[in-house]
Amino acid sequence: MHRPMAALAFALLMAAAAPGTTLSTETTADLILAAERVCCAAVDSVESRRDPRSGFVFTHVRLRLLEEMKGRSEAPVLELRLPGGRADGVETVAPGMPRFERGAEAVLLLGPPNRDGFPTVLQASGGVLGLRADKTGRRCLCAPVTGLRELEGTREVTLDSFRTAVQRVVREQAERAAREAGQLDEAPKPAEGERSGQGAGDRIDPPDDPPAPDEPASDDERSGR
Numbered sequence: 370m371h372r373p374m375a376a377l378a379f380a381l382l383m384a385a386a387a388p389g390t391t392l393s394t395e396t397t398a399d400l401i402l403a404a405e406r407v408c409c410a411a412v413d414s415v416e417s418r419r420d421p422r423s424g425f426v427f428t429h430v431r432l433r434l435l436e437e438m439k440g441r442s443e444a445p446v447l448e449l450r451l452p453g454g455r456a457d458g459v460e461t462v463a464p465g466m467p468r469f470e471r472g473a474e475a476v477l478l479l480g481p482p483n484r485d486g487f488p489t490v491l492q493a494s495g496g497v498l499g500l501r502a503d504k505t506g507r508r509c510l511c512a513p514v515t516g517l518r519e520l521e522g523t524r525e526v527t528l529d530s531f532r533t534a535v536q537r538v539v540r541e542q543a544e545r546a547a548r549e550a551g552q553l554d555e556a557p558k559p560a561e562g563e564r565s566g567q568g569a570g571d572r573i574d575p576p577d578d579p580p581a582p583d584e585p586a587s588d589d590e591r592s593g594r
Contacts, residue, residue: 396516397478397498400491401538406440406479409500409528410447412469417454426461428454430469432477438535440479450487467497474500476510476531500528 401407410432417428430449434442453463467490469475478496480489490496499511508528517534520526 395492395495397514398516398538400478400496401439401535402542403480404439404478404491404496405481406442406488407438407476407535408434408440408442408447408479409436409438409474409476410434411474412471413446415469415471417456419456419459424459425452426454426456426459427452428466428469432469435474436532438476438532439539447488449490450483450485451490465493467494469497474508476500476528498531503527 395403412430413433414431415428416431417426419426428451430451432447432449434445434447451463451466453461453466455461476498477488478491478498480491480496483489498514500508501511503509503525510526510528510531514520514526514531514534517531517538519534519537520530523530
């Protein structure tokens with residue numbers, strides 16, 4: 370396969386494999402709103418494998434869930450399949466994809482599963498917020514966050530403060546959805562006249578009295594008198 374055709378095929382494969390992945394410049398708050406799940410997880414293993422059907426290499430990342438901030442899953446582990454990696458002497462490069470190391474911890478902003486059932490990472494590497502410990506042992510985000518008013522101007526965002534911001538965004542999202550649903554349920558029903566095509570403000574005149582039946586002719590009229 371020629372290099373241009375291989376690059377095109379790989380680009381199409383990436384788009385089909387990860388419909389929730391985007392390279393846009395959305396804020397962290399936007400990603401929280403769009404995410405199906407926001408969770409904190411630790412990397413247990415990282416392994417690159419060559420897909421036998423396409424020949425491309427994917428990196429499989431197995432993570433152990435530490436905390437769920439949005440959404441819920443009964444499984445204690447999750448597995449990501451990300452384009453790119455090296456296996457069997459073949460290397461596939463996928464710009465913008467996040468990189469994971471065994472033992473590292475991160476906050477994941479996940480979209481819907483792809484067609485193969487693997488969770489997608491929103492905004493590629495933007496949907497992975499690495500964690501590190503500060504001098505006091507508190508876990509802090511390695512990457513800056515945007516769009517969260519309570520964290521604006523904060524030099525070091527701790528996991529605790531980020532969790533509080535996520536809870537606020539999720540709560541407001543649920544309240545907004547409830548209000549919208551309530552407005553639909555409480556929509557005024559049309560008046561009787563409106564249902565029959567009569568405007569609510571139009572005047573409705575009573576029907577005219579029915580004409581009186583013709584009185585039978587008298588005997589004099591019948592006799593011509």
